[in-house]
Amino acid sequence: MVNYGGDEVSALVIDIGTSSVRAGYAGDDAPKAVIPTTFGFHRAPPDADSAMPDAADPTRSGTGKFTKMYMGQYGPSVWREGMEVTNPLTDGLVHDFEPVAALMRHAVVDVMRCNPTEHPILVTEPAWNTPANRERMAEIMFEEFQVPAFYIANTGVLNAFAAGKGSALVIDVGQTIASVTPIVDGFVLRKGLVYSSLPQLVHAHARHTLVTPTVQRRGGIDLYPHQLITNKMPVEVGAPPRYTLREDRVKGTTESWRMWYEAREVDEWSQSVAGVLEQGWNDQAAASRPPRQYEFPTGYNAWFTSERYSVGEQFFWHSPQLMASNAGLPKTIPALISESLRACDPELRQVLVGNVVLTGGGSLFAGFGDRLSSELARSFPHVKIHSPGNPVERRYGGWLGGSVLASLGTFHQLWISKEEWTEHGKAIVGQRCK
Amino acid sequence: MSSGVGVNDDCLTQFSTLKLGKRYKYIIFALNQNNTEIVVEKTSDSQNYDDFLADLPESECRWAVYDLEFEKEDGGKRNKIVFYSWSPDTAKVKAKMVFASSKDALRRSLVGISTEIQGTDFSEVAHEVVLDKASRGA
Numbered sequence: 001m002v003n004y005g006g007d008e009v010s011a012l013v014i015d016i017g018t019s020s021v022r023a024g025y026a027g028d029d030a031p032k033a034v035i036p037t038t039f040g041f042h043r044a045p046p047d048a049d050s051a052m053p054d055a056a057d058p059t060r061s062g063t064g065k066f067t068k069m070y071m072g073q074y075g076p077s078v079w080r081e082g083m084e085v086t087n088p089l090t091d092g093l094v095h096d097f098e099p100v101a102a103l104m105r106h107a108v109v110d111v112m113r114c115n116p117t118e119h120p121i122l123v124t125e126p127a128w129n130t131p132a133n134r135e136r137m138a139e140i141m142f143e144e145f146q147v148p149a150f151y152i153a154n155t156g157v158l159n160a161f162a163a164g165k166g167s168a169l170v171i172d173v174g175q176t177i178a179s180v181t182p183i184v185d186g187f188v189l190r191k192g193l194v195y196s197s198l199p200q201l202v203h204a205h206a207r208h209t210l211v212t213p214t215v216q217r218r219g220g221i222d223l224y225p226h227q228l229i230t231n232k233m234p235v236e237v238g239a240p241p242r243y244t245l246r247e248d249r250v251k252g253t254t255e256s257w258r259m260w261y262e263a264r265e266v267d268e269w270s271q272s273v274a275g276v277l278e279q280g281w282n283d284q285a286a287a288s289r290p291p292r293q294y295e296f297p298t299g300y301n302a303w304f305t306s307e308r309y310s311v312g313e314q315f316f317w318h319s320p321q322l323m324a325s326n327a328g329l330p331k332t333i334p335a336l337i338s339e340s341l342r343a344c345d346p347e348l349r350q351v352l353v354g355n356v357v358l359t360g361g362g363s364l365f366a367g368f369g370d371r372l373s374s375e376l377a378r379s380f381p382h383v384k385i386h387s388p389g390n391p392v393e394r395r396y397g398g399w400l401g402g403s404v405l406a407s408l409g410t411f412h413q414l415w416i417s418k419e420e421w422t423e424h425g426k427a428i429v430g431q432r433c434k
Numbered sequence: 435m436s437s438g439v440g441v442n443d444d445c446l447t448q449f450s451t452l453k454l455g456k457r458y459k460y461i462i463f464a465l466n467q468n469n470t471e472i473v474v475e476k477t478s479d480s481q482n483y484d485d486f487l488a489d490l491p492e493s494e495c496r497w498a499v500y501d502l503e504f505e506k507e508d509g510g511k512r513n514k515i516v517f518y519s520w521s522p523d524t525a526k527v528k529a530k531m532v533f534a535s536s537k538d539a540l541r542r543s544l545v546g547i548s549t550e551i552q553g554t555d556f557s558e559v560a561h562e563v564v565l566d567k568a569s570r571g572a
Contacts, residue, residue: 164531
């Protein structure tokens with residue numbers, strides 16, 4: 001573990017995204033705790049569990065609304081009878097703070113074994129976060145976690161700074177939202193901020209590709225996870241799978257858990273197989289790429305050819321028919337970029353396209369960076385894309401920026417201290433954290 | 435958002451020597467050892483632009499001001515002070531982060547800058563690129 005050698009502030013940094021909550025010490029080069037934001041819960045405790053107290057199990061804790069929450073590594077991914085799963089974020093914003101507080105507590109207390117009352121905490125927020133939301137976050141930090149100091153920083157700015165740029169166009173592709181944020185001299189240019197739920201569309205397309213019956217795949221592909229399969233037999237490529245489901249579990253599986261694991265299977269498939277063509281869609285080019293084999297948990301395995309490239313194409317191009325039939329279709333990456341730049345001063349546009357920062361786990365999609373640079377090169381003369389080759393820097397860019405910032409000795413003076421919070425209340429958050 | 439890094443008084447003194455006294459051609463600024471203050475690293479009166487480029491380290495971040503002199507098409511002589519944020523891709527994330535978030539402190543205390551250049555490789559700080567940018571609207 002490389003330590004960036006910052007001053008001893010012992011601050012913690014928490015970055016909350018739709019896919020995961022990242023927490024770690026300021027000054028480190030990667031978060032110590034990465035736990036899924038999605039958590040499992042029971043509405044009413046199953047009889048067997050309520051009989052034996054299991055306070056020692058750190059993945060479980062009771063809060064008001066949910067009788068029992070299952071978080072972290074052994075959280076949603078473990079099958080439990082009647083367990084439902086949910087995600088407290090919509091469109092990258094927290095809509096339910098109660099489980100978020102529990103998730104942060106789990107990451108800091110149970111995983112990192114830290115006492116939050118001893119460490120200043122820096123939290124990140126997306127550029128479109130509401131003032132009410134950030135004040136609520138400050139309230140949770142000071143009142144519930146009793147932190148000595150707090151700061152909330154914008155992920156777009158952190159990503160730009162981590163790339164060494166004061167002015168940049170930050171393209172952040174996450175699990176549910178793709179956003180384009182113009183940053184000028186360390187501040188978000190609000191009018192140029194655009195985002196859409198594009199990754200969800202890509203996901204839906206990938207899912208459609210898999211489950212739709214085709215000539216080769218009669219009945220489509222079953223997206224059962226390992227948790228529900230007792231045994232499976234090796235089968236020939238493209239042959240119908242031979243597996244047995246765990247009938248004892250199937251009955252107790254909730255709809256929300258089923259949706260969640262199916263989404264995971266689809267994501268795993270897209271991450272290993274799907275890609276995007278570097279130079280735009282071309283049937284021949286897509287067909288000439290080598291096919292890739294993938295095996296699903298059911299044992300079904302097949303070679304995927306050009307279809308794997310049509311998935312990534314959704315990031316950059318939508319067919320006119322699709323757009324005509326869906327008025328609310330999320331905008332593509334090029335559309336987001338041009339909309340964002342149109343809202344900016346013409347003088348600034350050249351500076352921004354010369355300083356594009358690509359970040360977010362979704363941007364690790366195979367071929368994404370190359371395609372983006374070819375799309376941009378078509379419309380602008382001097383394009384420079386900064387995209388860290390190291391996947392950790394890409395996925396945790398916002399966290400990493402926060403980590404460096406909070407580790408600076410000079411950043412001390414900018415923290416909102418507990419005394420200031422007690423004296424000024426919520427108003428100080430908006431004043432201090434711009 | 436800023437890092438809270440301060441600016442050493444010497445930076446301003448040297449800058450006014452460049453601006454008013456015209457005794458320097460360029461000044462290079464850096465952070466001190468423990469990243470708490472911006473200090474002057476080097477001042478020079480070399481007229482050669484390549485000397486200036488040679489003073490920008492290949493994989494470390496710096497700021498600089500350069501007193502750019504050029505002639506307009508109609509023969510009028512102009513002097514423009516250009517501010518550089520030098521942050522090469524090969525620099526460490528920590529350095530890039532600190533320099534980017536501290537730039538504003540330095541930039542705001544220097545009065546009379548006409549053009550700002552954000553450089554990540556030598557092509558972006560080449561003489562013609564900078565000249566083109568500075569002479570626009572001159």
